[in-house]
Amino acid sequence: MLVKKRIIAVMPAYNAAKTLEKTCKDIPKGLVDEVILVDDKSSDNTVEIANKLGLTVIAHGKNRGYGGNQKTCYEEALRKGANIVIMVHPDYQYDSSLCGELIRPIEQGRFDVMFGGRIRTRKEALAGGMPYQKYILNRIFALIENFVLGVNFTEHFSGFRAYSRKVLETLPLQSFSDDFVFDQQLMITAIAYGFRISEYPVPVRYFSEGSSIKTIAGAKFLLSTLWVLFLYILFKLKLYESSIFYFKKLVL
Ligand SMILES: Nc1nc2c(ncn2[C@@H]2O[C@H](COP(=O)(O)OP(=O)(O)OP(=O)(O)O)[C@@H](O)[C@H]2O)c(=O)[nH]1
Numbered sequence: 001m002l003v004k005k006r007i008i009a010v011m012p013a014y015n016a017a018k019t020l021e022k023t024c025k026d027i028p029k030g031l032v033d034e035v036i037l038v039d040d041k042s043s044d045n046t047v048e049i050a051n052k053l054g055l056t057v058i059a060h061g062k063n064r065g066y067g068g069n070q071k072t073c074y075e076e077a078l079r080k081g082a083n084i085v086i087m088v089h090p091d092y093q094y095d096s097s098l099c100g101e102l103i104r105p106i107e108q109g110r111f112d113v114m115f116g117g118r119i120r121t122r123k124e125a126l127a128g129g130m131p132y133q134k135y136i137l138n139r140i141f142a143l144i145e146n147f148v149l150g151v152n153f154t155e156h157f158s159g160f161r162a163y164s165r166k167v168l169e170t171l172p173l174q175s176f177s178d179d180f181v182f183d184q185q186l187m188i189t190a191i192a193y194g195f196r197i198s199e200y201p202v203p204v205r206y207f208s209e210g211s212s213i214k215t216i217a218g219a220k221f222l223l224s225t226l227w228v229l230f231l232y233i234l235f236k237l238k239l240y241e242s243s244i245f246y247f248k249k250l251v252l
């Protein structure tokens with residue numbers, strides 16, 4: 001008998017008042033059992049709108065950053081018994097009407113992690129408003145990361161992801177960074193521990209109301225990503241065990 005999986009959507013939020021409602025409205029009705037929004041000390045009325053929408057709201061007393069926000073999101077989703085967790089940025093930058101496409105392959109047990117791949121053609125990405133510099137960096141890092149990690153993803157910077165409970169229970173999330181590189185640490189350790197990962201094509205959406213990583217934070221993110229890749233190489237060569245790569249935790 002097919003046991004219904006408990007599916008929870010998590011929203012790491014920071015000043016998302018203008019985009020939260022339309023992001024929630026696009027999530028297919030009845031697809032998720034609960035939406036948990038973690039507010040990262042927004043200065044706008046994100047919390048008020050989230051409460052009005054009937055979301056489960058957790059308000060951080062201080063801004064913890066994108067990664068720190070997600071740590072609270074997954075802790076709460078696991079505590080609430082989620083079998084599958086989908087992260088939806090409340091800034092409407094990802095098409096939440098496609099949540100089902102990321103959840104289904106995990107529900108069917110075919111994959112442990114799914115993400116929304118935005119890059120098919122340069123024309124489409126730039127037409128979607130992706131700044132040219134971000135597009136070029138996205139391409140360069142896709143090449144580097146695919147080569148180092150031995151995978152063939154269309155990109156490595158997507159913020160639209162779904163995870164099985166086992167992934168979130170197995171990976172050392174709390175020892176990851178509180179910053180934007182959190183997403184890289186999660187995906188690279190998931191690869192290191194042998195989880196099955198795939199993607200689904202989603203549109204690119206960049207627009208003024210959408211929140212976006214700023215230049216300095218972006219540079220720090222790219223350098224930190226290169227550092228995590230370096231640690232991964234040492235781990236694969238069994239030369240070094242770091243705070244996120246443990247030899248004994250291989251899932252294979
Ligand atoms: N910038 C920022 N976003 C946060 C923070 N805490 C939570 N978030 C949320 O994290 C999500 C991602 O942050 P964004 O600033 O949109 O970054 P991004 O969309 O990944 O950046 P791009 O790659 O430029 O698209 C958004 O939904 C934010 O609301 C924080 O401290 N700073």
Ligand SMILES: [Mg+2]
Nearest residue numbers: 091093211212
């Ligand atoms: Mg964004």
